Amino acid sequence: MRENEEFEVVFPAAADLDKWATKISELIAEAAQEKNSGLAQRTPEHIRKKINEGKAVVALRKKDKTLAGFCYIDTWQNDTFIVNSGLIVHPDCRGKGIATLMKHELFVYARKNYPNAKIFGLTTSFAVKKINVRLGYKEVPYSELTTDDGFWKGCESCVHFETLVKNNRLECKCAGMIYDPENPRRSFPNEETIMFIDSDNY
Numbered sequence: 336m337r338e339n340e341e342f343e344v345v346f347p348a349a350a351d352l353d354k355w356a357t358k359i360s361e362l363i364a365e366a367a368q369e370k371n372s373g374l375a376q377r378t379p380e381h382i383r384k385k386i387n388e389g390k391a392v393v394a395l396r397k398k399d400k401t402l403a404g405f406c407y408i409d410t411w412q413n414d415t416f417i418v419n420s421g422l423i424v425h426p427d428c429r430g431k432g433i434a435t436l437m438k439h440e441l442f443v444y445a446r447k448n449y450p451n452a453k454i455f456g457l458t459t460s461f462a463v464k465k466i467n468v469r470l471g472y473k474e475v476p477y478s479e480l481t482t483d484d485g486f487w488k489g490c491e492s493c494v495h496f497e498t499l500v501k502n503n504r505l506e507c508k509c510a511g512m513i514y515d516p517e518n519p520r521r522s523f524p525n526e527e528t529i530m531f532i533d534s535d536n537y
């Protein structure tokens with residue numbers, strides 16, 4: 336478990352944390368209304384499924400164990416591509432390092448368990464781009480991301496989905512970013528990420 340002064344990050348999230356599924360779905364829906372966001376909706380059922388599959392990370396406030404953030408991991412093309420999806424931090428808890436903690440947790444898991452996989456994401460968020468760059472991701476054309484239809488189906492509920500289709504899945508509002516283990520922007524661990532590594536586990 337990773338933590339900072341106020342928050343703890345649980346991965347894999349325990350099954351009873353699925354009680355937050357509806358709240359998480361609502362937070363994502365609210366964030367999707369914000370101008371310039373490129374967020375796909377995630378239903379409570381989908382969120383519950385990811386928690387119960389052991390693929391989700393949940394951040395909690397230490398003082399009362401209430402929800403602070405959420406994200407999950409998916410694998411595509413026979414585990415050769417890994418993505419973080421559904422990333423959300425409660426509006427009251429933003430700017431306190433929670434997304435950083437959650438994404439590092441999932442990144443270490445992915446590198447350890449799928450060392451040859453490319454780790455990628457789509458985002459319009461400056462904060463997420465910053466986290467990704469520190470981990471060693473590069474911005475790439477969509478043609479370098481997975482071609483798995485299952486992944487792109489996840490974009491259907493985004494307000495920009497028509498743009499994605501019109502551009503034959505080669506361009507949209509989000510930046511495509513990838514950590515390619517054979518050609519990372521910087522190696523991992525590095526001086527900014529080393530504090531997240533438990534050397535016994537990586």
Ligand SMILES: CC(C)(COP(=O)(O)OP(=O)(O)OC[C@H]1O[C@@H](n2cnc3c(N)ncnc32)[C@H](O)[C@@H]1OP(=O)(O)O)[C@@H](O)C(=O)NCCC(=O)NCCS
Nearest residue numbers: 366422423424429430431432433434435458460461462465
């Ligand atoms: C994007 C989001 C997940 C970031 O979560 P967070 O916990 O606030 O992020 P962190 O605190 O870990 O911030 C990471 C870095 O980005 C910076 N940052 C955070 N929010 C920022 C903002 N709105 N503008 C500029 N920089 C920002 C932080 O200062 C930090 O940099 P630092 O380490 O140099 O101080 C959160 O704002 C959110 O839930 N937004 C709505 C949903 C969304 O956009 N999800 C992303 C989908 S890909």
